[in-house]
Amino acid sequence: MASQARRLANIRLVTFDIYNTLYMPAEPVARTYARPLWRHGLNIDEHNVAAAFSCAFKQTHSQLPNYGCKMSMTSRQWWELVIRRTWIDVGVNLSDHPELKPEIPRLIDYFATGAGYAIFPDVPRVLKHLRRKGIKVGVISNMDESAEHVLKHFGIREYFDFVIKSISVGVEKPDAEIFEMALIAVNIPAYDSLHIGDSYELDYLPATKVGMKALLVRRDTSESFDLESTKSINSIGDIIKMI
Numbered sequence: 001m002a003s004q005a006r007r008l009a010n011i012r013l014v015t016f017d018i019y020n021t022l023y024m025p026a027e028p029v030a031r032t033y034a035r036p037l038w039r040h041g042l043n044i045d046e047h048n049v050a051a052a053f054s055c056a057f058k059q060t061h062s063q064l065p066n067y068g069c070k071m072s073m074t075s076r077q078w079w080e081l082v083i084r085r086t087w088i089d090v091g092v093n094l095s096d097h098p099e100l101k102p103e104i105p106r107l108i109d110y111f112a113t114g115a116g117y118a119i120f121p122d123v124p125r126v127l128k129h130l131r132r133k134g135i136k137v138g139v140i141s142n143m144d145e146s147a148e149h150v151l152k153h154f155g156i157r158e159y160f161d162f163v164i165k166s167i168s169v170g171v172e173k174p175d176a177e178i179f180e181m182a183l184i185a186v187n188i189p190a191y192d193s194l195h196i197g198d199s200y201e202l203d204y205l206p207a208t209k210v211g212m213k214a215l216l217v218r219r220d221t222s223e224s225f226d227l228e229s230t231k232s233i234n235s236i237g238d239i240i241k242m243i
Contacts, residue, residue, distance in 0.1 A: 017197030036103035052089035075144035114153025122237035127159035174206035
């Protein structure tokens with residue numbers, strides 16, 4: 001079992017990952033990707049869509065990391081490629097189904113706002129607590145421009161002193177540089193800072209490597225990591241008792 005984190009002293013900055021840390025998809029992503037196919041009479045199994053989406057996302061990220069920003073690609077073009085690859089992988093020949101073409105921008109728009117997500121219920125309470133304590137609060141995320149829109153949709157953007165999005169700075173987690181950008185933004189040393197996220201590889205490990213304290217929110221039970229040394233919490237709300 002992962003090590004349960006104890007009370008933390010002298011924390012002046014708390015940074016958060018956002019996707020699956022502060023909010024999550026409103027429904028399984030595969031279901032959302034399958035709905036346009038179902039609406040047009042295509043009987044595609046949701047589990048097949050899930051597998052296809054996972055492959056399409058990994059393939060596209062491998063070929064065009066960070067939403068293709070260094071290849072002069074827009075995030076909308078990047079996501080369109082993911083959607084097309086997902087549907088093709090489940091046997092949908094888009095040339096035979098022109099009715100699906102307008103569904104692609106609708107799907108992108110759905111996830112570009114808060115409509116496609118649900119906030120974890122304890123998040124606003126935690127952010128208010130940190131602000132009352134005078135602690136700087138920020139975001140370090142491998143998200144595209146939609147991050148700002150989603151935070152505003154849920155009424156929590158005002159609690160953050162800064163939002164660092166990988167697409168805007170040209171660097172993705174787990175690169176140490178994106179964590180160092182956060183420290184520089186508020187001129188607070190790593191040893192007085194805490195990063196919280198749901199990924200051991202993208203959040204916990206790189207944050208500790210730059211000298212920050214870190215907490216892993218246990219949302220992805222499939223991810224492997226050192227159970228003995230990893231400080232973890234079961235929900236964001238646990239932070240209130242620790243800071």
